[in-house]
Amino acid sequence: MKILFVDDERDVEDLFRQKFRKEIKSGHLELAFAFSGQEALDLLNSEDPPKFVYVFSDINMPGMSGLELLEEIKSRFPAIQVSMISAYGDQENYDKAMSSGAKGFFTKPVDFEKLKLEIAALTSGK
Amino acid sequence: MKHSIGDLRCMKQAIAVFAICAYLLPYLPGHSQTAESLKADMDRLERVPGYASDTAYLNKGNELGFILAESSPDSAIRFLDIQLQLCREANYKTGEAEALKIYGNALQNKGDFIGSIEYYTSALAIAKGLEGEVLVPGILNNIGLVNYNLGNYAEALNTFYEAIKGADQTKNSNVKAAALNNIALIYFELDKLDDAKEKYREMLAIYQVVGNQGRVILAYNNIGDVELKQKRPMEALKNLKIAYQSAMELESPEFIEMTSRTLADIYSELDSTEKAEQLYLQSISMSQANGYGVPYAHSLIGLAGLYYKNGKAEEALDLGKQGLAQAETMAQPMLMRNANELLSRIYEDQGNFEEALKSFQLFKSYNDSINTSHSQRLTASLEAEYEFSKRAMEYERASLRQRWVIFSACAGLVAFLIVLFVEFRNKKNLDKAYHALQEKTNEIASKNEALEKALSQLKAAQAQLIQAEKMASLGELTAGIAHEIQNPLNFVTNFSELSTELIQEIQQERAKKPEEQDPQLLDEILSDIQVNMGKIAQHGKRADSIVKGMLEHSRASTGEKVQTDVKNLINECLRLSFHGMRARDKTFSADFETELQADLPQVNLVAQDISRLLLNLCNNAFYACANPDFRRENPEVKPKVKVTAKIEKDGKSKEWLKISVTDNGPGIPQSIIGKIFQPFFTTKPAGHGTGLGLSLSYDIAKAHGGELDVKSVLGEFTTFTVFLPV
Ligand SMILES: [Mg+2]
Numbered sequence: 066m067k068i069l070f071v072d073d074e075r076d077v078e079d080l081f082r083q084k085f086r087k088e089i090k091s092g093h094l095e096l097a098f099a100f101s102g103q104e105a106l107d108l109l110n111s112e113d114p115p116k117f118v119y120v121f122s123d124i125n126m127p128g129m130s131g132l133e134l135l136e137e138i139k140s141r142f143p144a145i146q147v148s149m150i151s152a153y154g155d156q157e158n159y160d161k162a163m164s165s166g167a168k169g170f171f172t173k174p175v176d177f178e179k180l181k182l183e184i185a186a187l188t189s190g191k
Numbered sequence: 192m193k194h195s196i197g198d199l200r201c202m203k204q205a206i207a208v209f210a211i212c213a214y215l216l217p218y219l220p221g222h223s224q225t226a227e228s229l230k231a232d233m234d235r236l237e238r239v240p241g242y243a244s245d246t247a248y249l250n251k252g253n254e255l256g257f258i259l260a261e262s263s264p265d266s267a268i269r270f271l272d273i274q275l276q277l278c279r280e281a282n283y284k285t286g287e288a289e290a291l292k293i294y295g296n297a298l299q300n301k302g303d304f305i306g307s308i309e310y311y312t313s314a315l316a317i318a319k320g321l322e323g324e325v326l327v328p329g330i331l332n333n334i335g336l337v338n339y340n341l342g343n344y345a346e347a348l349n350t351f352y353e354a355i356k357g358a359d360q361t362k363n364s365n366v367k368a369a370a371l372n373n374i375a376l377i378y379f380e381l382d383k384l385d386d387a388k389e390k391y392r393e394m395l396a397i398y399q400v401v402g403n404q405g406r407v408i409l410a411y412n413n414i415g416d417v418e419l420k421q422k423r424p425m426e427a428l429k430n431l432k433i434a435y436q437s438a439m440e441l442e443s444p445e446f447i448e449m450t451s452r453t454l455a456d457i458y459s460e461l462d463s464t465e466k467a468e469q470l471y472l473q474s475i476s477m478s479q480a481n482g483y484g485v486p487y488a489h490s491l492i493g494l495a496g497l498y499y500k501n502g503k504a505e506e507a508l509d510l511g512k513q514g515l516a517q518a519e520t521m522a523q524p525m526l527m528r529n530a531n532e533l534l535s536r537i538y539e540d541q542g543n544f545e546e547a548l549k550s551f552q553l554f555k556s557y558n559d560s561i562n563t564s565h566s567q568r569l570t571a572s573l574e575a576e577y578e579f580s581k582r583a584m585e586y587e588r589a590s591l592r593q594r595w596v597i598f599s600a601c602a603g604l605v606a607f608l609i610v611l612f613v614e615f616r617n618k619k620n621l622d623k624a625y626h627a628l629q630e631k632t633n634e635i636a637s638k639n640e641a642l643e644k645a646l647s648q649l650k651a652a653q654a655q656l657i658q659a660e661k662m663a664s665l666g667e668l669t670a671g672i673a674h675e676i677q678n679p680l681n682f683v684t685n686f687s688e689l690s691t692e693l694i695q696e697i698q699q700e701r702a703k704k705p706e707e708q709d710p711q712l713l714d715e716i717l718s719d720i721q722v723n724m725g726k727i728a729q730h731g732k733r734a735d736s737i738v739k740g741m742l743e744h745s746r747a748s749t750g751e752k753v754q755t756d757v758k759n760l761i762n763e764c765l766r767l768s769f770h771g772m773r774a775r776d777k778t779f780s781a782d783f784e785t786e787l788q789a790d791l792p793q794v795n796l797v798a799q800d801i802s803r804l805l806l807n808l809c810n811n812a813f814y815a816c817a818n819p820d821f822r823r824e825n826p827e828v829k830p831k832v833k834v835t836a837k838i839e840k841d842g843k844s845k846e847w848l849k850i851s852v853t854d855n856g857p858g859i860p861q862s863i864i865g866k867i868f869q870p871f872f873t874t875k876p877a878g879h880g881t882g883l884g885l886s887l888s889y890d891i892a893k894a895h896g897g898e899l900d901v902k903s904v905l906g907e908f909t910t911f912t913v914f915l916p917v
Contacts, residue, residue, distance in 0.1 A: 074678060076726055080685050083693070083719055125674065125773050128782035152677045157777045174681040 066188060067095045067115075071105040071122035071134065072150070084177050093188065102129025106137055109145070117145055119187060121171075121180075124151040124158060132161055139166040146187070150175060226262070229255040244281035252277070253289045260297035267297040288317040288326050295333060302522070304337050311337065328357030328366040335373055344377055368397040368406065372413070379417060388417045408437045408446045412453050419453075424460045431457055448477040452490055459497050467497050485526070488517035492530050499537060508537045528557035656883065674770040675737050679730035686723040686730075693720050736763075754793040755801070757836060757848060761785060764802050765834055768809035772817065781817040781830035788837040794848050794917055800891045801915070804899075807884040808852040808911045809834070815856030815909060831855050838917060846917040847897075851910050858905040867901065888913075 070081055078098045088094040097117070099105035105122065106129075109115045120138060124131035135147050149162045154172035162170055169183055224232075229251055236248040252274045259267035271294045278286035291314035298307035311334045318326035335350035351370040358367035375390035395410035411434035418427035431454045438446035455470035471494035478487035491514030499507035511534045518526035535550035693716045700708055700716075765783055773779045809832065815821070817830035836850045859867065866872045870886040885899075892899035896916050903909040 074682070076682055076686075076730070079722065079726065080682070080689065083689050083723070125770065127769060130780045133780060152674060152681070153774070153777075155777070161777070173677070174684045 066093065066119075067097065067117045068184065069097045069099060069105060069108065069117045069120045071099045071102065071120060071126075071131065073100055073123060073126040075100060077123075085181075088184075094184070101126055102131065102134035102137070105134055106141075109138065109142060115142060115145065119146045119148070119184070121148050121150050124149055124153065124162075132158070132165060135162060135165045135167055148183070224254060226255060226258045229258070243277050244283075246281070246283055246286065249274070249278055249281060249283055249286040250289075253286060253293060256290065256293045257296070260293050260300060264297040264300045268294065271297065284317055284321055285326065288314045288321065288330075291317070292326070292330050292333060295337075299333070299337055299340070304341050308334065308337050323361065324357065325361050325363070328354045328361060328363050328370075331357060332366050332370045332373065335370065339373060339377065344381075348374065348377060364397050364401055365403070365406075368394045368401075371397070372409070375413065379420070384417050384421050388414060391417065404437060404441055405443060405446060408434045408441070408443075408450065411437070412446075412450055415457065416453055419457055419460060424457050427457050428454075428461070444477055444481055445483070448474050448481070448483060448486055451477075452486055452493070455490065455493060455497075459493065459500075464497060464501055468494065471497065484517065484521045485523060488514050488521055488523060488526050488530075491517060492526060492533065495530075496533055499533060504537055504540060508534070508541075511537065524557050524561055528554055528561060531557065672737060672767060672771070674774050675767060676734050679733040679737075682730040683727050683734070686726045690720050690723045690727075693723070737767075750797055750800075752795045752797050755796050755798045757791050757794050757850075758787050760798060760802055761787065761805060761834055761836055761850065764805040765809050765832070768806055768813055769832075771810070772813045776817075776819065778819060778822075779813075779817055780822075781813055781832060783813075783832040783834070786833065786835040791836060791848075792838070792917070794915065796895060796915060797891075800894070804888040804891045804913060805850065805852070807888045808913070811884065811911070812852050812854035812856070812909070816854040817856075821857060825857075828855060848915045848917050849912060850915075851912040853908055853910040855908050858907055858909055859901065859903040860905060864901060864903060868899070 070077060081096060081098075082089065085094050085096060089096060097108060099108055102122075105120065109117060109120075120134075122131040122134050129137075131149055131151065135149065138145055138147050146168045147166070148169035148171060149158070149167050150171045150173060151158060152173040154170070159170050171180060233248065233251050233255065236242050236245060236251065239245070242248050252270075256267055256271045256274055259270055271290055275287065275290045275294070278284075278290050291310050295307040295310035295314065298304075298310060311330055315327065315330045315334070318324060318330055331350050331354035335347045335354060338344075338347035338350060351374050354370040355367050358364070358370065371390045371394040375387045375394065378384075378387035378390060391410055391414045395407065395414070398406040398410055411430045415427040415430035415434065418424070418430065431450060435447075435450040435454055438450045451470045452474040455467045455474060458464075458467035458470065471490045474486060474490040475494065477483070478490060491510050495507045495510035495514055498504075498510065511530055515527060515530035515534065518530055531550045531554035535547045535554055538544070538547035538550060697713060697716055700713055762785065765785065769781070769783055772781070812832040813830070816828070816832065822828075822830065831854070833853045834850065835853075836848065839847050839849045841847060863872075863874070868885050868889040870883055872886070889899045892913050892915070898914045900912045900914070901909065902912070
């Protein structure tokens with residue numbers, strides 16, 4: 066199962082790869098990273114249809130914001146699940162994300178147990 | 192018939208002009224003695240030893256010389272040579288100047304105009320050195336007359352004007368009147384008859400006051416002459432009757448001749464043939480007897496015209512020939528022209544066509560030369576008149592000013608005396624006033640103190656305001672700062688937690704039996720832990736620098752310059768600004784990019800000041816292109832801020848750090864672009880800006896010896912560029 070993480074902070078990649086070491090090793094998960102909204106869209110567009118089933122995106126990024134990316138993905142690839150991960154866990158961002166079709170909303174610092182459950186639910190649901 | 196009479200009238204004026212110059216104008220005021228009585232006086236004085244240096248004797252000599260110059264120029268010249276010698280030996284300057292002038296008169300009467308100018312000029316030089324310059328105006332008037340006779344009307348008018356000015360200053364009304372007469376002559380020749388008449392009337396008024404009967408006669412004669420030319424013979428007759436009556440009373444042959452000649456012209460115009468004939472005959476006989484050459488020619492030709500008009504061709508021919516001969520002797524082109532015209536008509540009537548043609552040809556050539564010189568004179572005199580009126584105005588203004596100066600000096604003196612008097616009378620009041628003044632001084636001193644206090648308060652307020660602006664901008668940044676600290680803190684938290692987990696994994700691995708342990712995994716985990724520790728340190732430092740930056744920003748500037756990594760500074764400010772905007776406006780969305788010269792050197796600058804400047808510029812840029820209103824109205828625009836930095840050399844090879852901040856917002860209208868660096872100028876809604884940001888930024892750039900510029904195109908972009916010396 067392919068999952069895409071989008072964040073302008075590059076160290077996110079190290080963090081998640083270590084967190085999901087076992088899942089990656091076992092082949093349960095395949096992780097990809099993009100560092101801007103545009104990069105994420107380019108990556109999704111490079112496969113037809115994209116093999117990614119889930120995108121986790123930061124909101125606060127230069128250029129295209131995570132919420133804009135959410136709308137783009139939802140309109141182009143409605144099958145892909147999108148959840149937001151943001152430092153700003155306020156109501157306004159939450160409402161905006163949910164109304165745009167986000168599946169979940171995680172705040173930074175990320176609670177990995179919750180995230181793993183979310184991913185696990187996705188796997189089991191399949 | 193009428194035509195020829197008109198021409199004859201023109202001719203008459205030329206004679207009148209000559210008569211005035213030659214016989215009448217240079218008369219000295221108060222001159223009453225005859226040549227005989229003067230000679231007798233001189234003979235009497237010669238009996239006294241040393242008479243030759245007696246000024247009374249020398250004055251008598253000049254008076255005699257004057258009369259001789261008019262009656263017999265040649266003998267006058269012989270007499271004046273001796274007179275001049277005597278004056279010089281006696282070192283009698285006034286006498287010498289007078290003698291030189293009279294010499295000039297004699298030469299002028301002989302027709303030697305160039306020679307007369309030389310003598311007048313010498314006379315003028317001496318006269319100007321004498322106290323009061325009393326002789327100057329008269330000499331100037333005579334010089335003007337020579338210029339008039341030479342046809343230099345411009346020069347003549349100027350000189351007459353100078354003469355009038357001098358005459359006013361020396362209160363010499365005779366010379367003033369003479370100069371007025373001469374100006375009138377020029378106007379007469381230029382056909383400015385009303386002006387001429389006005390000048391003659393001014394002259395008449397002066398002579399009536401002075402009581403110079405001869406000159407009063409001249410004035411009436413000349414006014415009548417003008418009126419005749421104006422075709423007002425009845426008015427002319429009235430004036431000439433007065434003049435003739437006066438001349439008879441005076442028993443002066445010159446004036447009787449002159450007035451009878453003018454009367455004859457008038458009667459001829461009125462067709463009173465008998466009266467005209469009688470008067471012409473009187474003029475002819477008197478001129479002949481007294482040797483008045485030009486008047487003689489004038490009356491001969493005038494009578495010839497009268498006879499011709501009345502069918503007496505033979506008499507007309509005879510008189511006309513005599514008149515022509517006389518005119519030729521006197522070298523009078525106007526008279527020669529008129530005589531030839533008359534003769535050609537008479538010859539034609541008699542069938543003598545050969546003579547008629549000869550006369551007509553002569554008439555033509557004189558007429559042409561007269562007309563040519565007349566038109567030249569006209570041109571010159573137009574210029575002269577302009578110059579003349581200009582100078583007349585200057586003179587009037589100057590005399591008015593002089594009167595004003597005298598008046599105000601007197602007024603000032605009177606006022607001063609009054610003040611002195613009052614001051615003296617009110618010494619007590621003065622003391623009181625002095626005390627009042629002292630009180631006022633004290634009052635002013637205390638007011639000054641109050642003002643200084645107010646000023647220092649104002650300065651303190653200003654400093655507070657600047658601090659407030661700093662705090663306000665800090666407030667704007669708080670959210671950005673929080674985010675910027677939050678992110679590294681998250682990493683610190685995540686990586687340290689992760690590392691703890693990894694250590695637990697190692698422990699679990701170690702708890703296994705040795706043969707079940709995976710040494711490769713242990714190595715992997717250990718190296719991850721090492722990387723994580725690096726990350727923790729790195730993000731810790733990142734948060735640290737942000738906090739330090741924030742503190743620096745809020746602290747008052749030390750003004751100390753330090754070598755600064757410009758790239759870091761720019762990146763930090765840009766990110767802070769971006770996240771600040773993002774934090775405060777949930778819908779905020781903008782892109783930014785940097786284009787920083789790769790080998791940007793460290794620059795010596797006050798980092799906290801420059802970072803404030805850059806933060807301001809970045810905040811403004813993000814606000815401009817990404818504020819909610821703008822984005823709503825311009826959904827097609829993708830808000831973007833670009834920061835560039837490079838080193839540039841100016842024309843003097845001086846190196847500058849050039850940092851530009853560009854946004855693709857609405858641009859700044861030309862109408863307000865000049866105001867944006869002014870304190871408290873803001874376009875943001877109330878409560879959204881202090882209006883001090885750009886003003887302080889500008890001050891910071893200036894304090895660094897740099898510049899802050901703005902360039903903007905409406906609907907396209909705005910670029911702020913700061914130049915800092917490297
Ligand atoms: Mg982010």
